[in-house]
Amino acid sequence: MYAVIGAGPMGLATARNLKKYGIPFVGFDLNTDVGGLWDIDNPHSTMYESAHLISSKTMTEFKEFPMADDVATYPHHREMKRYFQQYAAHFGLYEHYEFSTRVVQVLRDGDEWLVTTEAKGEEQCRRFTGVLIANGTLHTPNLPNLPGRFDGELMHSSEYRHPSCFDGKRVLVVGCGNSACDIAVDAVHRAASVDMSVRRGYYFLPKFIGGKATDSIGGKIKLPRALKQRVDDRLIRMIIGKPSDYGLPDPDYRLYESHPVVNSLVLHHIGHGD
Incomplete structure (x- = not known):
């Protein structure tokens, strides 16, 4: 049994391949649904209302699951969230995920891994053969330390x-x-x-x-x-x-x-x- 951390695009692609080859796994995501950063309601999302893809849909979509013809060339972030939901439903990935679940700790134990998760205030520790981490790279803003004083609003x-x-x-x-x-x-x-x-x-x-x-x-x-x-x-x-x-x-x-x-x-x- 493998653990997949994250249900964004990379997490879903990972989950799809594990399922495709019959490798058992459990997925975890802090949010209530799939989509990762593309779900603006995700507490870790850095999305903004006007955001669209900067690559075209045909250069971005999963090859085995093309986007619908009525989707714009550069889809809006809500269209992207809907696409990832459709992808997860089409390949039966939802049944493998535990949502609203935080991965608290990952520890090596011999040839295996101990993964501690927290959901609804309760922690659970489980043993896995391997861990595939797809938690994204853009959660934490990188703010430089600038000299001087600024009394206006500073926003990342x-x-x-x-x-x-x-x-x-x-x-x-x-x-x-x-x-x-x-x-x-x-x-x-x-x-x-x-x-x-x-x-x-x-x-x-x-x-x-x-x-x-x-x-x-x-x-x-x-x-x-x-x-x-x-x-x-x-x-x-x-x-x-x-x-x-x-x-x-x-x-x-x-x-x-x-x-x-x-x-x-x-x-x-x-x-x-x-």
């Missing part, structure tokens, strides 16, 4: 839920990753002003090129990595230009050597002085 992106919190405020977004750009675009419509603090250059990719999801283009012809970097870089420059055209620093590394920003609106609003 993991706490952000709805743009109404920006109403009438002067907002500084620190960082320029995908969440930062999503939040900056949200804030533009509600805040008195929005600024972004950027320490390095990023590559910006639009979500659509020629009506097709950007990450679905060019997959039929496999190019060497170095050639693909040059070709895609030229294509993106032709379509949207360089970051420095918008007053942002240009990256000092090649495309795909770091995660690009997939956002069609942040450069639009910078270009409009928003």
Whole structure:
């Protein structure tokens, strides 16, 4: 018997494969349902109301369980939660999970593992052949220690839920990753002003090129990595230009050597002085 910790996308994929090959297991999740971070009601979720996938559905879905035709190219987080619920139901994974259950401790005991869980105030210790951990990597915010004094509101992106919190405020977004750009675009419509603090250059990719999801283009012809970097870089420059055209620093590394920003609106609003 194996233990699976987590019922997000990776936990469900793990559970599916264990069941597919007839390997007995028990799954644990602190939340009341599957979905992991994609369930905004999950106490550990860092999701915000406007969040959508930054990869297209066809590049994200499980191959043996495609998303429905009526699902948008870049699904909303509630659509993703529904998809993972359907996946778990279709492959009979719910019956293997214990929800509202916290894994308190995992200890090695010879060739096996002792897993202590807590549910409804009661602890239980069970022995397993192995433990597969899929508890995610984004639960705890990484806040830098900045010198000086700031009397305004300080919020990490993991706490952000709805743009109404920006109403009438002067907002500084620190960082320029995908969440930062999503939040900056949200804030533009509600805040008195929005600024972004950027320490390095990023590559910006639009979500659509020629009506097709950007990450679905060019997959039929496999190019060497170095050639693909040059070709895609030229294509993106032709379509949207360089970051420095918008007053942002240009990256000092090649495309795909770091995660690009997939956002069609942040450069639009910078270009409009928003």
